[in-house]
Amino acid sequence: MAYSNKVLDHYNNPRNVGSLDKSAPTVGTGVVGAPECGDVMKLQIQVEGDRIVDAKFKTFGCGSAIASSSLATEWIKGKTLDEALKIQNTQIVEELSLPPVKIHCSVLAEDAIKAAIHDYKAKQESQTGAAQEGAKS
């Protein structure tokens, strides 16, 4: 299978590889996929206000999966949460020229973004919830 130059570039020079402190209240973590399926993506965001100021990823998967998640971190950095939620897998497919058999890689990357934002929001809600609980008592 021939890979597009953009996939090769992300595979050879992945952007934003690493991990953020998953216990930090300003960090959202999304882990999607499963080892038996051959793809696991972990995508993390650091949020200030409603803006994603940093993003990191680690991916177990084929070159297209690595490239999709690398590209996703690049795209969401600097975006607001609402803007990041609008990213669609089809944009990733187009940008990386993914063949049909690799579309699931882009779906996984979109899912990872959504899962990370969901995790961040859930953390925030439980915190405000906890803060309100504290205020009541």
Added chain:
Amino acid sequence: MKLPIYMDYQATTPVDPRVLEAMLPYFTEHFGNAASRSHRFGWEAEEAVEKSRTQIADLIGASAKEIVFTSGSTESINLALKGAAEMYAEKGKHIITSQAEHKAVLDVAKHLEQQGFEVTYLQPDKSGRVSLESVAAAMRPDTILVALMWANNEVGTLNPIREVGALCHEKGVLFFTDATQAAGKIPVDVEADHVDMLCLSGHKIYGPKGIGVLYVRRKGPRVRLVPQIDGGGHERGMRSGTLNVPSIVGLGKACEIARTELASEYERTKALRDHLEKRIFTELDFVHLNGNREHRLPNNLNVSFAYVEGESLIMGISDVAVSSGSACTSASLEPSHVLRAMNVGEDLAHSSIRFGVGRATTMEDVDRAATSVIAAVRRLRELSPLYEMAQEGIDPKSVNWQAAH
């Protein structure tokens, strides 16, 4: 050093220059039809074909008359299994094979099931080896055929052919073995090993593609087959069609070379394979051997690099040509059926790489490949969330993964 380094000798091999040299006159100068009885052109071609038959028979301990030329192992398997099933259907309709066979056998077996035959698919052990006991236990009064590969094409595991052959002869059941990976690599003797039918292919043993043979035993027992290709009655009526003389000459030469160099090549390729294996297993953690340490082809190494996906690893070692059991490298999107039959686990199946060394491989090649693979695995593990978990002491297997495929 020639790059990329070819380490996929189980997929195919280059034609040996000595083989090519033997073939060349038969394209232009000695172009006759081996079935032409009335002139020198035909006689020369027939003579060349008969010489090849002897060279092939000598490699496997058969007699020249027992060699039937085909287009390769897939056709030989079709002829052997369908031909025997149709011929002996009145005697019984039960066939025994294994889940780790090549798709050529499995797909023919499925076809026979649709024709009303009953097939038992034995499960190999964790090393990919089918036990004599499981074959014996599966035998029934209506069993007519056992089909068991000599050496597995993915993991290189050898089946107990001689023991199974003896059992089949004792029970009066025909025994077919797919020796595509074994012939020319390890000693094969259809007499001592009690084999009734055997296939091999030219391109796996430094011969041309598109030529192979089916060995069909002539006595003790005499095997009869219903032909699958009808025509001019070539090859004792078992396989019609004008003989591919240049390729047949090439296959004969390839078998002669394989036979004369078998012992030395066995030792040489084994030393190369062992060196590769040793480097991988000493320089990396979380690596698993797929296959049987004791009963294995000398030139095969199948390894799972946990927490690294096979296709991404292949991308990372672009200077080495290998193949993977990962779903992502196959058209079916299913991981290797062989590794699944061995209960390797789908996660490790996705992480498997098959290395094959061969006639042109040098120690320098192996060292460069090992260095390349080890560096790529380390780099990809830095990217792997599963490796991170493993280092934190969490077994990724213990996690309840939510994803569907």
